[in-house]
Amino acid sequence: MSMTPLPRIYLVRHGETEWSLAGRHTGLTDIPLTARGEADAIRLGERLRSIAFARVFTSPLQRARRTCELAGYGQNAIVDGDLLEWNYGEYEGLTTPEIWNRRPGWELFRDGCPGGETAMAAAIRSDRAIARIRAIDADVLLFSSSHFLHAFAARWLGLDAAAGRGFFLGTAALSILGYHHDRNDPIIRLWNDCRASEER
Numbered sequence: 001m002s003m004t005p006l007p008r009i010y011l012v013r014h015g016e017t018e019w020s021l022a023g024r025h026t027g028l029t030d031i032p033l034t035a036r037g038e039a040d041a042i043r044l045g046e047r048l049r050s051i052a053f054a055r056v057f058t059s060p061l062q063r064a065r066r067t068c069e070l071a072g073y074g075q076n077a078i079v080d081g082d083l084l085e086w087n088y089g090e091y092e093g094l095t096t097p098e099i100w101n102r103r104p105g106w107e108l109f110r111d112g113c114p115g116g117e118t119a120m121a122a123a124i125r126s127d128r129a130i131a132r133i134r135a136i137d138a139d140v141l142l143f144s145s146s147h148f149l150h151a152f153a154a155r156w157l158g159l160d161a162a163a164g165r166g167f168f169l170g171t172a173a174l175s176i177l178g179y180h181h182d183r184n185d186p187i188i189r190l191w192n193d194c195r196a197s198e199e200r
Contacts, residue, residue, distance in 0.1 A: 045071030089116025
């Protein structure tokens, strides 16, 4: 007797932007992809083409929506405000060294951002999205941004969102969450696969 495969949740970080290239914290600032970011999104779509997704969700921000569209999923995507990138508040647009000049030793997942979000706030949004996704008994595809996806993955595993500081995602990276033995056994199946951005 064959068993039905457990669902997988495919996570895509948006393609390259000018700010991601410069290492600037890009929260709610709505900036476009670079030409390279667009090309990477198309290549990523080619890798995903053979997979049937029951639902596709995307952050409202254009860098995620455009990645979704170029990958071939824009027409069926549901825009989900819970998938927005972390709100960096006063640190929006700054690089980490620039933030350290203001606040030595600052760490996003521990300290949050003045005028922006804490790890707890990111966890609440992640938990809402995870609850909706776990109710879907099939593969799901999400397009979002780096730090939010770190928190999302940590919460998927049942960890504090602050554990997301131990993850890293390149632009146009593909990751896969899922289950091991059953639905009470969440795992990371793949993390930070950047082949779409490395195929030059």
